[in-house]
Amino acid sequence: MKRTLNIETVKKIGEEVLLKGWVGSIRSHGKLIFIDLRDFSGITQVVFTPKMDEKMYSLVSEIKPEYIIEILGEVSERPESMRNAEIPTGLIEIKAKEVKIISKAKTMPFPIDNDGYEINEKNRLEYRYLDLRRDRLKRNLKKRFETISLMRDIVKEKGFVEIETPILSKSTVEGAREFIVPSRNFKGKFYGLAQSPQQYKQLLISAGYEKYFQIARCLRDEDPRGDRQAEFTQLDIEMAFPDSEEDVMSLMEEIYIKVVKEIFPEKHITQIPFPKMTFKEAMEKYNTDKPDMRKNKEDKDELAFYWITDFPMFEWKEEYKRWGACHHPFTLPQETDIDKIKKNPKDILAHQYDLVLNGFEIAGGSLRTHDIETLTACFEVMGHEDEDLKKQFKHYYNAFEFGIPPHGGIASGIDRFFAVALNEESIREVIAFPKTGDNKDLMMASPSNVSKKQLKELGIEISEDEE
RNA sequence: GGACCCGUGGCGAAAUUGGUCAUCGCACCUCCCUGUCACGGAGGGGGCUGCCGGUUCGAGUCCGGUCGGGUCCGCCA
Numbered sequence: 001m002k003r004t005l006n007i008e009t010v011k012k013i014g015e016e017v018l019l020k021g022w023v024g025s026i027r028s029h030g031k032l033i034f035i036d037l038r039d040f041s042g043i044t045q046v047v048f049t050p051k052m053d054e055k056m057y058s059l060v061s062e063i064k065p066e067y068i069i070e071i072l073g074e075v076s077e078r079p080e081s082m083r084n085a086e087i088p089t090g091l092i093e094i095k096a097k098e099v100k101i102i103s104k105a106k107t108m109p110f111p112i113d114n115d116g117y118e119i120n121e122k123n124r125l126e127y128r129y130l131d132l133r134r135d136r137l138k139r140n141l142k143k144r145f146e147t148i149s150l151m152r153d154i155v156k157e158k159g160f161v162e163i164e165t166p167i168l169s170k171s172t173v174e175g176a177r178e179f180i181v182p183s184r185n186f187k188g189k190f191y192g193l194a195q196s197p198q199q200y201k202q203l204l205i206s207a208g209y210e211k212y213f214q215i216a217r218c219l220r221d222e223d224p225r226g227d228r229q230a231e232f233t234q235l236d237i238e239m240a241f242p243d244s245e246e247d248v249m250s251l252m253e254e255i256y257i258k259v260v261k262e263i264f265p266e267k268h269i270t271q272i273p274f275p276k277m278t279f280k281e282a283m284e285k286y287n288t289d290k291p292d293m294r295k296n297k298e299d300k301d302e303l304a305f306y307w308i309t310d311f312p313m314f315e316w317k318e319e320y321k322r323w324g325a326c327h328h329p330f331t332l333p334q335e336t337d338i339d340k341i342k343k344n345p346k347d348i349l350a351h352q353y354d355l356v357l358n359g360f361e362i363a364g365g366s367l368r369t370h371d372i373e374t375l376t377a378c379f380e381v382m383g384h385e386d387e388d389l390k391k392q393f394k395h396y397y398n399a400f401e402f403g404i405p406p407h408g409g410i411a412s413g414i415d416r417f418f419a420v421a422l423n424e425e426s427i428r429e430v431i432a433f434p435k436t437g438d439n440k441d442l443m444m445a446s447p448s449n450v451s452k453k454q455l456k457e458l459g460i461e462i463s464e465d466e467e
Numbered sequence: 468g469g470a471c472c473c474g475u476g477g478c479g480a481a482a483u484u485g486g487u488c489a490u491c492g493c494a495c496c497u498c499c500c501u502g503u504c505a506c507g508g509a510g511g512g513g514g515c516u517g518c519c520g521g522u523u524c525g526a527g528u529c530c531g532g533u534c535g536g537g538u539c540c541g542c543c544a
Contacts, residue, residue: 025503025504025505025506027502027503027504027506027507028500028503028506029500029501029502029503029506029507030499030500030501031500031501032500032501032502032503033501033503034502034503034504034506036504043504045503045504047501047502047503049501050501065494078502079502081502082502082503082504084503084504086504087504090504107477107494107495108477108478108494109477109478110477110478110479110494111478111479111493111494113505114505118478118479118480119478119479120473120474120478120479120536120537121536121537122474122535122536122537123477123478123536125536172544174544175543175544176542176543176544177542177543195543195544196544198544220543222542222543223468223541223542223543224543225538225539225543226537226538226539228543319541319542324544325544326544327544328544329544330544331544426537436535436536436537437536437537437538442536
């Protein structure tokens with residue numbers, strides 16, 4: 001007999017069904033026993049009485065919470081007074097005829113039938129596979145999937161093509177610290193894990209893939225925060241021949257408006273079209289480049305999207321005593337006079353824009369430089385020696401020499417969006433297997449030691465003295 | 468790299484100024500219960516208070532260190 005999902009039972013009153021799932025609460029009244037059976041679709045109440053087969057009935061007393069069981073029974077409408085309006089299947093219940101225990105379960109180390117906010121995260125992360133059983137995380141991850149699915153549909157409709165780019169990439173001096181991966185074939189050399197698909201997507205543009213997108217995994221070896229993980233997901237977009245920044249911004253805007261309308265209908269957006277503010281104005285008025293522009297901060301359902309534009313091109317990096325890119329080195333300066341760029345880096349603005357939501361930066365993008373002279377000037381400002389630069393970005397320069405159209409794009413950190421949209425304080429609540437504040441995976445106990453053999457193959461020695 | 472917060476049975480919390488205070492709820496085990504849906508009732512087991520050291524006649528309660536978790540700054544092109 002084919003299995004019926006819990007949610008489908010309401011359509012099968014009077015029919016015999018086979019249900020499979022996890023045991024939730026068990027309410028025994030002696031002879032009459034109720035079990036809430038849980039599957040991915042929802043919960044159904046199953047009733048056991050002594051009328052059923054004697055052997056089967058005695059088996060019921062062995063069932064404990066979180067056992068996985070199979071129920072053969074009849075869907076029956078509940079008498080008026082016994083209906084439960086709280087659950088979608090509250091109108092019916094299953095009169096059990098047969099029961100089978102498929103998998104037993106130890107007692108859970110912490111409750112999973114609540115939201116789990118009060119449980120120490122150490123425990124939740126160590127037993128993440130149990131933590132994921134709770135409704136809150138199921139709901140979050142379902143919404144996450146629905147949103148990503150819709151995002152794909154929207155950009156696909158507009159002719160964008162999703163292309164996967166390498167995770168195993170190259171380490172570069174600019175940007176976030178990368179995780180590095182030792183090469184076995186070339187001892188002493190390392191890959192860098194991609195901190196974003198930035199260069200790849202620009203090269204795809206040069207190759208004529210005019211509208212690119214990717215639900216892309218990015219990795220950065222920086223210290224995490226409540227809104228940051230070493231490993232996170234971006235909706236990454238790039239397009240050739242944009243008429244202006246507006247082309248990119250309006251696309252991202254359209255995506256988020258649709259997502260809110262269809263996936264989060266209970267939410268309302270403060271202002272459409274999304275208002276714009278220059279970086280200068282934001283810093284002067286709010287002393288931050290990601291101001292929280294909600295009108296009523298008590299309102300859980302308010303989403304205040306805001307564009308911050310006209311970022312400076314360069315910023316002084318005190319640590320290295322040189323100029324660095326405010327966004328990234330490929331950003332197109334608003335100044336076309338190369339001499340001015342070199343002479344007054346601090347005054348140069350960039351064609352760069354960030355999307356802010358309730359005080360969180362949820363997207364950042366720019367038009368990119370597409371002529372070698374400007375690109376070279378920018379690198380010179382940032383103090384890279386010419387030779388050094390050519391080595392680092394050789395492929396990039398070469399590609400430019402073969403021609404690349406004007407282009408621009410944006411990347412949206414969707415974990416952050418989900419955290420805000422799902423009223424979660426931390427993005428860990430919208431990621432299935434997140435890591436701790438020092439990038440440990442408590443469940444897998446990673447990072448971990450590797451064998452001497454593995455190290456030898458890689459030509460790596462671990463020094464004994466750790467200072 | 469830095470600052471701050473937290474650490475009591477499986478989970479969550481409580482223990483006046485350091486002195487029978489290791490308590491409560493949930494969970495767990497046993498028994499009773501035919502209409503519950505956070506079922507109800509009776510009884511029971513389980514901790515020496517993250518770890519190490521110090522102060523004190525005496526520390527869960529004070530001090531130092533350490534380990535673990537969190538928040539923030541740095542960092543995050």
